[in-house]
Amino acid sequence: MRLEFRNIHKTFGQVHANNDVSFVVEAGTIHGLLGENGAGKSTLVKMLTGFISRDSGEILFDDKPVLIRTPVDGIRQGVGMLHQDPLDFPALTVLENFRAMAGGRWYTAADLRKLAAEFNFDLDPEEQAGNLTVGERQQIELLRLLALGVRTLVLDEPTTGISAHQKDQLFAAMRTLAGQGKSVIFVSHKLEDVEEVCDYATVMRRGGVVGSLPVAKGDDTLAARLVDMMFGRELALPSKPLTTTPTPALVLEDVVLEDERLSIHVPKFIAPCGEVIGLAGLEGSGQRLFILACAGVQAPSRGQIHLRAVNLTHKPYAAYQDAGVCYVPADRMREGLVPGLTIQEHVALRDGSGEFFLNTTAMQQGAERAIAEYKIRGTPTSFVERLSGGNQQRTQLALMPPDLKLILMEHPTRGLDIDSTIWIWKLLIDRCAQGATIMFASSDLDEIVQYSDRVLVFSGGQVSEPISTQGLTADRLGEMIGGKF
């Protein structure tokens, strides 16, 4: 089925999540949809599959405009989505899951085996879905969508968390489907996967389409071109004054970081006092694991962590805080601030540990100082969940204790305007001048190059050596983010 997006718009509050999106997916092709988190890919495919409605614009199937109200409606019209976390019932068997969701007729185990065999999927109909790997659950979902007669298949980050063999099986299945004339949309931010399986790639950035290009096998410049499109061509110049001192602050030795998806090995890493280190890479490449480990929130599975000659290995989070570590999370409402409490209550949580009774005057004064100093739009008794994203970020920064030795941040200026960004970095660089070491992850490469002394690049389970931002080119950074160290 040929698919066309025409001038699609979607806004969420003030965010223009899809801004005039137009492109074509030809029948019988695999089309990669690339972009950073927040670029608008998910919004677009959710509108295509009926999970959300569009504000304006047209979607055409085989040149006929369609209106898709719900996911069920989408499947009726021939478009279905394979979710990153497959939709299934863990307590039911593979066959029961298939029956419950494929509808239409009563499938037997033999039917299911036959369908699975077409794609060389090895599924046991009697196995409980809860015991399966993500890859196997995807296979059920894929078969289910095909049984429902889907002619356009959307896959949302399908290669995260599945084995290499399952990935090969999935790609083979995608090629088979394209060979049957179906169209496949492959949403991803993994360049190597797009290079391997896609015929075309469309890149989105900040809600709009940057461009589409054909994917030719063996094209060495492709990854760099795609990264250019994802992040923008010109990098800002480094603008941070030198605050680095020779004293080592954070020392990692032979550290291994692991979660369900990634395993990262850092043989040796030293960050001196006063240095800013930017963590670059596509989102989900391990920056968060690295930050959480350095913050003491999630212990590494192996290795030693020292801060200013204090051994923090295997110490609880409180020991890291006592040693002068401060972690400023990206998810302000779930991790950084407590929704339901006011600004002054947050100030009190930070300040008053020894006393029994709340000192309301001190709370209020502390909050007023923070509000004035960090220009927060709110009052001491404003609930933090009522503040705008930018003001929540200012509140988080205002809550950082004085005299920190290591500051770990995720997206420190996301959601802030340019003036606020400059001003916040001035404050942070002041902290560095006083001897703090800062490490921050950001999806804004300009921010990384502008404010870091050195950069660590994360890509698919690997970490680069630290690279000085002096003389770092966009091309080089793009190649590294694409996995070519």
Add this chain to the structure above:
Amino acid sequence: MKLNRSVQVTQLVSLLIAAVLIVLVILPTGQSPVTVIGTMIDGAFGSWDLVARALTTLAPVLLCAAGLAFTFSSGLYNLGVEGQVLAGAIATTALVRALFPDGGQAAVSPALIMALGIVAGMLGGLLWGLLAGLLHVYGRISEIFAGLGLNFVAQGLAIFLIFGPWKRAGVASMSGTALFDESVWLPVLGITELSPVALVLAGVALIVALIVLRNTYFGLRLRAVGHSLRSSFILGIPATQHLLSAFAICGAFAGLAGATQALAIFHRLIPGISSNLGYLGLLVAMLANYNPIWLLPIAAFFSVLNIGALKLPSELKVESSLAGVIQGLLVLAVLLSRGVSKRAK
């Protein structure tokens, strides 16, 4: 502003729905709703003795609700409160029996036995609450199931004691252990069962809950943990410690209720000594919704409702469990309106 008004309208509408349902429930009894409600009001306020009876119910309910304000603030549904009341009563009975054996002599002065009995009840409830907390925090069991499970265990323990080690000479029956010696009965007003000590303890518990939750760092941290466990952790609040404290405090307050039930009202351990007071406290705390100021009026209203309804069978030949139905409808209406306004947001 607009939102606030819509919340108020939702609340009003849901209370109206509750009122209509209550009338519909009363109508089949053949009595007019006005008569029924009038009888109930008369049943609660008709004489000083009746007021005293309402206050007798109010004290333990308030104790439980004040304790539950701590667990609710830290985001926990402590369904184990009923068992914590019972654990308190068991501990009190154990202490009284130890210091004043059945048919024996008091080891220390009766006043001291009563005081120690109250402390024992508090400790018994505290430990039972802490047990639920440990199961929840370290055993990763939902606090609802941990609490419910422990309620059954406490019930089983009480029955075992009544029929086993603590059975009355010659007979063992559901009517409980032997009566305490009259010298260790908590004093009551006149011929009522109203113990001023229980009422004072309840008042103190309420004030402690109010002050601690609103005006102390500990209360603030409890609320922070209740609103967001993850954020509190990142901000450096020792969440485990606070969750366990909330369980312990709630257990202690519930245990106090159990102690006063044993010392002032039943003067022995009976299987149904908590007679659902814990659950009633849970309803009160749920309706007060993080705002301890509301605990007293709601608890008072429920006590009046329950006591007033006792007059229905004799006056109108209407079953007194009607009070429970009215109570349930009101709770549902309030929770419904809260849910609707949350969805609207």
